[in-house]
Amino acid sequence: MSKAIDKEADCRFMDEMASLMMPWGWPRNVGRMYAYLLLSDKPVTLDTISEDLRIAKSNASVAARTLEQFGNARRHSEPGSKRIYYSAPDILSGPFAFTSQLLGRISGLLASHKALARTDAVDARLDDMAGFYAEIRDAIQGVLDRYAGIASAVEGVPDGEEPSPSLPSSSATRTR
Amino acid sequence: MSKAIDKEADCRFMDEMASLMMPWGWPRNVGRMYAYLLLSDKPVTLDTISEDLRIAKSNASVAARTLEQFGNARRHSEPGSKRIYYSAPDILSGPFAFTSQLLGRISGLLASHKALARTDAVDARLDDMAGFYAEIRDAIQGVLDRYAGIASAVEGVPDGEEPSPSLPSSSATRTR
DNA sequence: GGATAAATTCACAAAAATCAGAATATGTCA
DNA sequence: TGACATATTCTGATTTTTGTGAATTTATCC
Structure with a gap:
């Protein structure tokens, strides 16, 4: 996955998604992280995000929680560890709840x-x-609402992946 | 109208509209002017806008053309005068053009x-x-599309007010 | 053509947003 | 309890955006 993320096409995807999200008020790195998570097939840590996106871990932390706050990233905990993992959101995501x-x-x-x-x-x-x-x-x-109905119909089906997910709330990004 | 605009409630309306438009990338005074024009029952000049909103005329000029560019204000000319008047947009307006x-x-x-x-x-x-x-x-x-259909059905009906209108194009605000 | 008024552009200052790195807080383990 | 790793908050620097006022351009009239 780290190899896939490093590919030039993935970088362009993240940069372009970031550009398309900025008109919705998303800071650039929030958009890049959103795209990064969409491309990730496993949950990732802040350290990994920081390395792969080449941003400060403090910035990754703030951006991750901004995404999570409105359902644009899922947070996972790991029993016995302080580590937090982030993964891609539901299909129902983006700047629309806000x-x-x-x-x-x-x-x-x-x-x-x-x-x-x-x-x-x-x-x-x-x-x-x-x-x-x-x-x-x-x-x-x-x-x-239609997508929320689809999501709740799918809820409860375990994905078999570690770690276990925490539920997102609604969706948007820009606190001001 | 100048009396109405000065009312405290109108100022709150303009300030609140500005706050709600900032997440769409609209500079504060662009949002305030949008609201101001919605409350205006006659087209107004840049000097009047500048006075009523208490902003520099240069800022009023730039903001007015930003609104006009995407159909969020109508521009009117007056024969025999260089003066430009601005008035409220169609119902189909706001940050949706793009x-x-x-x-x-x-x-x-x-x-x-x-x-x-x-x-x-x-x-x-x-x-x-x-x-x-x-x-x-x-x-x-x-x-x-539905509102565009309504607007074009209403097109051509003179409003009886001076000066004559120029047509807006589409709608959004944030060139970057 | 010049005078004048109005609109626009430009240069710069001020304000706001973003980011990196330091400092601090927190969770887990022994 | 302390050690350690991780996350978060804070601070200050940097970058970007916004707005003012001066300068310039443009439109109209005579």
């Missing part, structure tokens, strides 16, 4: 301000726009 | 890397994830 929440908040903001606007035209605009943002949010959430 | 394309590229990246992955498990993961991102992309594009 995106969905954000869109809901934008829609709510527009709807709640409607009552304070001064003209009927502005009222109508805010109302229509609130609906628009809500529809985008619902469209995303619909796909997420 | 979203669909971006998701398509992520899906394509995942699918194309599938052939280079080393194990069946990783191959399957990349394939499934490519499908997931494509579904999100399609869900978003479906809403955008």
Whole structure:
């Protein structure tokens, strides 16, 4: 696996994924790690991630927990060891749980301000726009819900790999 | 309108909208201007925007063209004058112009890397994830297409307000 | 053509984000 | 308890982004 990760194509994959995730607010190395984990067939340690991505272990630690926080990486513990392993997320991953929440908040903001606007035209605009943002949010959430259904149907099937997984929560990345 | 914009609630609206747009890569004043235009019942000049938002005119100029570039503000000219007016965008607006394309590229990246992955498990993961991102992309594009259909059905109806509008293109904000 | 107003670009400062490495905290074992 | 390995937090440097004000360009009128 370390050999596979070092391949030039894998590096390009990680760099390109990082570039595509930056518009969603993901720091560059968070995106690179996300891609790295997608390519990993076994859970990896912070030391391995740090070496393979050529970043400081402190940076790997922060980035890993950022990914984990919204379900974009799985954390595994190993009985009798302090070591933590990280592995690829579920198919349901990426920046969408946070995106969905954000869109809901934008829609709510527009709807709640409607009552304070001064003209009927502005009222109508805010109302229509609130609906628009809500529809985008619902469209995303619909796909997420369907994939969540698939994931929970698959839950409980052991993968036979060491170590045992901890469950992710929801998904996005950028604390500010 | 200037009185309405100065109201504390409007400022909170603009600040909150700015906060919600920053995760999409929008600079703070771009988000504030977007909200300001949503609340404006008439097109406004750069001088007015600069005054009302308390930002330098140069910043207003750059931010306005950033919004306009992706359909998040409308530009109006006035015959016999160099003055430019800006007004609220269509309902179909916000940070979505590149979203669909971006998701398509992520899906394509995942699918194309599938052939280079080393194990069946990783191959399957990349394939499934490519499908997931494509579904999100399609869900978003479906809403955008529907709103684009609404907007083009409404096109051509004069709003009776001076000055005449220039057409926006698509929508997002962050050139990098 | 010049005068003037408005918009835009440029240079630089300020602010924010990111990263590496040091320092500290924590978990496991004996 | 201490030793050790690992993870995390903190600090400061570096890089990147954002915004202001000066300078320049552009549009309009006479």
